[in-house]
Amino acid sequence: MKMRNHKTLLVLAVLMAFLATMVGGCAQKEPPAPEQSQQPPAKELKLATTTSTQDSGLLDVILPELEKDINYKVKVIAVGTGQAIEMGEAGDVDVILVHSRAAEDKFVADGYGVDRRDVMYNDFLIIGPAEDPAGIKGSTDIIAAFKTIADKQAVFVSRGDNSGTDKKEKGIWTKAEMTPAGAWYIESGQGMGDTFRMADEKKAYTLIDRATYLAQKDKYKLEPIIEGDKSLLNPYGVIPVNPEKFPNVDYEGATKFAQWLTSEKGQKMIGEFGVKEFGQQLFVPDAK
Amino acid sequence: MSIFVEGIKEGVYLIWQMDPEIIQVTLLSLQVSLTALLLSAMLGIPAGAALALKKIPGKRIWLNTIYTLMGLPPVLAGLLVYLLLTYRGPLGQFELLFTPSAMVFAQVLLAAPIVCGLTARAVMALPQDVYDTAATLGASRRQASATIMREARIGIVAALTTAFGRVIAEVGAVMLVGGNIRWSTRVLTTSIVLETRMGNFSTAIAIGLILLSLSFLINLLILKLEKRTLRYDNTIQIT
Amino acid sequence: MTTQFKLHNVVKRYGSRTVLTIDQLALPEGRIYTIMGPNGSGKSTLLRIMGLLLVNDEGELEVLGEKVNWEKEQLLQLRRQMSMVTQTAFMFQGSVEYNVAYGLKARNMKSRLIRARVGEMLEMAGMSAYREADARTLSGGERQKVALARAMQSNQKYCSWMSRLPTLIWPVQPK
16 A cells, blocks of 8 residues: 555656646747847737738748847737727737727727827638629629629628628628628628638638638638729738826837838838748738 | 548647647646646645535535536636736736636636535545544544545546546637737647638647547546556446 | 443434434443344434434433533544444455554554554454455455454443344454
């Protein structure tokens, strides 16, 4: 019996030691080869952005450069647009990067954000089944196309989550002076990738941003139906959270972040993103 | 079907390569869930024993509450902890949001009721003889309590494995309070969500398989330990 | 001759059912007593009250010359002078040795002494061969012997044994 006790104690001891290395929230294994060896240790910057921004892969490419230049470690929290703005309004992050102009303006007007800057834009397209049941392919009138979809009750998958994409789509319905409802209008309540997948499953139309479309189109069968219309542009804004409302936020870091994105170097990197992989620009640099 | 084969191949590849990101994510998953389990055991086992043994007014209601909390939806637990830790929230000044500590906190909310409830049940299932024998042999209250817990240890281990299974596999709580931040609060389950969202199904399956293998290994370890303390197979033999 | 047990107007109820009523009962030391009665007559209840496992609802109980106030310090002190072997001869998980050593360990006896004493008790019960066996693998009779060995501590002033007659016939080595 003594032997058994020792074995259990040994295992428990190993477990304790293992956990002890973790307690204190220091489970961060940095990516191999940290670069800032001569500079003072990098501070943390919390960025709230949208899932479609993260999923496009843009951040994975530009952040390493950005972090090196401004000596910050950027913690990216990707959620829906609504939640990203919420997090800014709660003071839980230092800066937000979203694409929902009306919501951004309100964010600033309500005093939660300061110094909004344009960063870039990409565009949306309507994709759908090759058979094009609503017969709208190549149309140049988005609003009429949406009306036709509703009339013919062609299946349409919406984000339904108050995201930037969702608000864009709702905006078009509003201009068409109608509220879509019925079995044909499906609100997924999920991110762009999941919505794309669902639309493909259901052979439906959907509004999608070009970045997500290009990144994932090989997995699915849906094709571009309408694109290029000016109303389908999707501008991004970067907004530091107001330090007067939330003294805990790192306003200096957020400003450096925003400045880098709108700098010549940052803009150039944004413009180059995706060209090699997809043969076309995913984001058009748009800093003013 | 080929997607699963792809997934298995990719999973083996990731482990074989010792891909640093996968290793970090796996270690973090283990650290978060094991810490949560440890804390839940420290809270839940004594609480469960007390609930079973002590005369408490409204004991049945307490038990019912614990049983209900055993089924607390992870995403709800995550939301509650989020609201506690947000900057303007009651615990905002500790700046714990989006850290592994917040994730541990949320998982303790999920695991502790399970440990407590199942421990209480294990103790309640013991015959009166356990106490009677101990007491008449001269055991003090403390000694008798220790003996009761020892007799209930199979049930308590079951409570721990159940609680562990729950938290290592949940995603709602850690996603909300952790934020799925790369290298920082990303774990196996949130990685699966991310890869799925990005359409990388085989990678998602690969990570899922790693998660299952991990669970399997840990449960195997616990079973091996249990086997050492019980030489005789107590289950019913049917002929 | 001191009186080991005294019961005075003791009553025990389960809910509305009165299961035991004792007006007067005095048991002096140095004797072996047998309680006999039909099923449900309260034998086990009486023994459990006397064994300090059950609290009486009314009346006074005196054990080993002391008035029982059911405080845990007194209970512990009294219990360590008595022992009981129950009908089921419940065995703790573990070996026969673990079970027999239990009472000795509870009294904080030194390990070396415990090992020796356990050997003595097992020999007295004729169960030495079963020392390492898992206690749950024993037959009913074997369990009773182990339970008896387990209950025989030093300084025992009183030992009670609940069982259905006849359970067990075995020669006891007088010590």
